[in-house]
Amino acid sequence: MGALSKPRHGRDEAVMTELVRFTARSFRTPQPVPFGAAIVDSKSGELLYRARNAVMRENDPSSHAELRTVRRAAKKLGKPSLAGYTLYSTCEPCPMCMANALWAGLDRVVYGATIEDANRHCNQIHISADEVARRSDMPCIVEGEVLRDLCYGLFTDPRMLKAFAGWSMRKTNGKRKA
Numbered sequence: 001m002g003a004l005s006k007p008r009h010g011r012d013e014a015v016m017t018e019l020v021r022f023t024a025r026s027f028r029t030p031q032p033v034p035f036g037a038a039i040v041d042s043k044s045g046e047l048l049y050r051a052r053n054a055v056m057r058e059n060d061p062s063s064h065a066e067l068r069t070v071r072r073a074a075k076k077l078g079k080p081s082l083a084g085y086t087l088y089s090t091c092e093p094c095p096m097c098m099a100n101a102l103w104a105g106l107d108r109v110v111y112g113a114t115i116e117d118a119n120r121h122c123n124q125i126h127i128s129a130d131e132v133a134r135r136s137d138m139p140c141i142v143e144g145e146v147l148r149d150l151c152y153g154l155f156t157d158p159r160m161l162k163a164f165a166g167w168s169m170r171k172t173n174g175k176r177k178a
């Protein structure tokens with residue numbers, strides 16, 4: 001893995017800052033979301049594709065930002081492999097999205113807020129992205145908590161807090177504690 005295992009925090013922060021800006025644009029729409037994802041060329045840093053969560057808009061429980069981004073990016077490339085690319089996400093990918101990132105062969109996954117952060121507002125599956133990666137045969141570097149506070153700010157924006165109330169996956173006072 002060599003060079004890939006060296007963190008590029010300078011670029012990571014720049015990409016994440018822009019991704020937060022892109023994700024926050026949803027706050028001006030009827031369906032705000034705190035989840036945004038971007039896929040960039042691991043070497044050049046060039047943006048391939050980015051998207052936001054569209055579960056509510058598309059009535060599709062699998063329309064997470066990361067999954068949508070991987071799907072569209074692979075279509076754009078015309079192949080099912082995203083080797084040579086890095087996935088950025090404003091929040092740690094859930095097991096579904098992390099598994100999809102592994103199937104896509106992404107080099108790295110870089111996230112901001114954590115599953116625990118998101119769990120203050122919406123239900124989550126409590127398996128870390130790192131654990132999903134470690135338990136697979138596909139090599140993928142998972143780097144977390146890049147600009148975590150900035151990313152978590154997407155969850156606590158007043159427009160977002162209001163929107164969570166209408167979410168089917170909003171945090172419930174169920175059996176599990178955060």
Ligand SMILES: [Zn+2]
Nearest residue numbers: 064093094097
């Ligand atoms: Zn997900």
